[in-house]
Amino acid sequence: MITILVIGIGTGSPDQLTTEAVAALNRTDLFLVPDKGADKHHLATLRRELCESVIDHDRYRFIEVPDPVRGSDADRGSAAYRAAVVGWHAERARRYAATIRDLLGADGTVGFLVLGDPSLYDSTIRIAESIRDDGGLSLKIEVVPGISSLSLLAARHRITLNRVGLPVHVTTGRRLVEEYRPELGDVAVMLDGSLHCKGLLPEYPDLTIYWGAQLGLPEEVLISGRLADVIDSIEDARSAARASRGWVLDIYLLRPSG
Numbered sequence: 001m002i003t004i005l006v007i008g009i010g011t012g013s014p015d016q017l018t019t020e021a022v023a024a025l026n027r028t029d030l031f032l033v034p035d036k037g038a039d040k041h042h043l044a045t046l047r048r049e050l051c052e053s054v055i056d057h058d059r060y061r062f063i064e065v066p067d068p069v070r071g072s073d074a075d076r077g078s079a080a081y082r083a084a085v086v087g088w089h090a091e092r093a094r095r096y097a098a099t100i101r102d103l104l105g106a107d108g109t110v111g112f113l114v115l116g117d118p119s120l121y122d123s124t125i126r127i128a129e130s131i132r133d134d135g136g137l138s139l140k141i142e143v144v145p146g147i148s149s150l151s152l153l154a155a156r157h158r159i160t161l162n163r164v165g166l167p168v169h170v171t172t173g174r175r176l177v178e179e180y181r182p183e184l185g186d187v188a189v190m191l192d193g194s195l196h197c198k199g200l201l202p203e204y205p206d207l208t209i210y211w212g213a214q215l216g217l218p219e220e221v222l223i224s225g226r227l228a229d230v231i232d233s234i235e236d237a238r239s240a241a242r243a244s245r246g247w248v249l250d251i252y253l254l255r256p257s258g
Ligand SMILES: C[S@@+](CC[C@H](N)C(=O)[O-])C[C@H]1O[C@@H](n2cnc3c(N)ncnc32)[C@H](O)[C@@H]1O
Pocket: 011, 012, 114, 115, 116, 117, 118, 119, 120, 121, 122, 147, 148, 149, 150, 189, 190, 191, 192, 212, 213, 214, 215, 216, 217, 249, 250, 251
């Protein structure tokens, strides 16, 4: 029997790993990591270094599996975007199933390392289900939670994500401007490569923003304040973070005033 462990590894630093995640990393025979090309090789390196820092044996393999190319999502509408993602996941699952069959046969433990928590904007659980359902392998899936970037953002700013008795809405940069209204409550925004909150400035300049980039890493940066007052500093800090590491991961919460 194959066991797939979907392991939340927090935001990249060993300090953000739970004891349960460390135990799961130590149980794994074969880590499968997507090879997303030279531009994103830092993500594979980060995972490899994390394994080296907490696994107390060398009986594991760390294999980078070439990721299928999806092409640009920029011009896709929502339906085309979802269709592209579904096809891409199916091909990824097929490649992973083939690698598991080649390297483990019918027995062993496979680990997938998920940044943050597997429950939030991550497809690994769905891909593991496809490997099980379509890949012709007898396997079970276990999920180990991780500290999400959303939890870390709130902790670093020393805030709760919602105000008393009010909702919190989690969305992506590409959806923000279209769906924003104050009745949503506090709005957390992930996967925003171009600070779409700038599109809210004309109508909602008084929103409070709590922004964080490279959370959990040594160069972590935090900015908060009235959106109209701090957006320029956030843009500058974002560019500086990208320049220093070659990439930037950031997340923010928008809180209505009053
Ligand atoms: C594909 S989603 C994965 C989210 C992840 N599963 C989680 O629980 O945080 C990637 C997005 O998470 C956020 N993110 C992940 N790591 C981050 C970090 N270290 N600092 C700030 N934001 C981060 C960014 O919004 C990024 O675009």
